[in-house]
Amino acid sequence: DMKVTQMPRYLIKRMGENVLLECGQDMSHETMYWYRQDPGLGLQLIYISYDVDSNSEGDIPKGYRVSRKKREHFSLILDSAKTNQTSVYFCASSLSGTGVYEQYFGPGTRLTVL
Amino acid sequence: KTQVEQSPQSLVVRQGENCVLQCNYSVTPDNHLRWFKQDTGKGLVSLTVLVHENDKTSNGRYSATLDKDAKHSTLHITATLLDDTATYICVVVDRGSALGRLHFGAGTQLIVIP
Numbered sequence: 440d441m442k443v444t445q446m447p448r449y450l451i452k453r454m455g456e457n458v459l460l461e462c463g464q465d466m467s468h469e470t471m472y473w474y475r476q477d478p479g480l481g482l483q484l485i486y487i488s489y490d491v492d493s494n495s496e497g498d499i500p501k502g503y504r505v506s507r508k509k510r511e512h513f514s515l516i517l518d519s520a521k522t523n524q525t526s527v528y529f530c531a532s533s534l535s536g537t538g539v540y541e542q543y544f545g546p547g548t549r550l551t552v553l
Numbered sequence: 554k555t556q557v558e559q560s561p562q563s564l565v566v567r568q569g570e571n572c573v574l575q576c577n578y579s580v581t582p583d584n585h586l587r588w589f590k591q592d593t594g595k596g597l598v599s600l601t602v603l604v605h606e607n608d609k610t611s612n613g614r615y616s617a618t619l620d621k622d623a624k625h626s627t628l629h630i631t632a633t634l635l636d637d638t639a640t641y642i643c644v645v646v647d648r649g650s651a652l653g654r655l656h657f658g659a660g661t662q663l664i665v666i667p
Contacts, residue, residue: 443596474657481557481642481657482597529596539585539604539646542655544596 441466445530445545453553458517460548462530470533471513472542473497473505475526482529488513520552556580557658559643565664566633574661576626576643584646586619588628591640591660600628600641633665 446461470489474482484497488507506514530545557578566572585604589597601610603619610617614631640660647654
C-alpha cells in the first residue's frame with residue numbers, strides 16, 4: 440500500500456522555538472516535496488528534494504530548511520518559528536520530478552505558532 | 554500573480570445532481586494538468602490527469618476535459634454523493650521547469666447536501 444506519512448499531525452509551538460516536521464514514504468520515490476496550505480491560497484512549494492542531499496528551494500523557502508539523509512525520509516525544520524508560519528504543512532513524493540508521475544500526499548501537519 | 558484560477562470558489566448541490574468545476578490557467582509552457590480531491594483535514598488524492606490537447610478522461614463518476622489552446626479544464630461530477638463533499642484542486646505542471654514545478658489553484662469547495 441503506497442503511503443506518505445507525516446509526524447506529528449498537530450503541533451503547537453511558541454514563537455522562537457524550533458520545529459521539526461517529519462515525512463516518510465515507502466515507495467522508494469526519488470522526489471519529495473514540502474508545501475504549506477493557507478486558507479484561500481493554493482499550496483505553496485517550500486522545498487523540493489530530488490534525492491538524498493539534493494535539495495532545491497521552492498517558491499517560499501525563507502524561514503525553512505530541509506534535510507534528506509535517507510531516500511525515504513524528508514524533514515522540514517523551522518529555526519525560531521514565527522507566528523506567520525502557522526499553517527498546514529503537506530509532504531508529497533513522486534517517482535520522479537519530471538514526466539507525468541503522480542504526486543502522493545501525506546495527511547498534513549497542522550502547526551500553530553503562538 | 555495567481556496562475557491557476559478555479560471557479561466557483563464554493564458550490565452547494567443536492568445529492569444526485571451533477572456539477573461542473575472550472576479551471577483556467579496561464580502557466581506556460583504547460584505540461585499536464587491534474588485534478589485532486591481533498592477531504593477536510595486530509596491530504597490530496599489524484600482523481601485524473603490530462604496530458605494532451607483536447608484530452609478527455611473518465612474515472613467513475615468523475616470526468617474531465619482539457620483545452621490547451623484555451624488553457625482551460627473542467628471537472629464533471631455525475632450523480633453526486635454525500636462523500637463527494639470536499640475541496641477539488643486543479644494543478645498545472647510547468648513543462649519549463651526541469652523538476653516539473655506544480656502550480657496549484659486555491660480549490661473549489663463542494664458541499665453535497667441530502
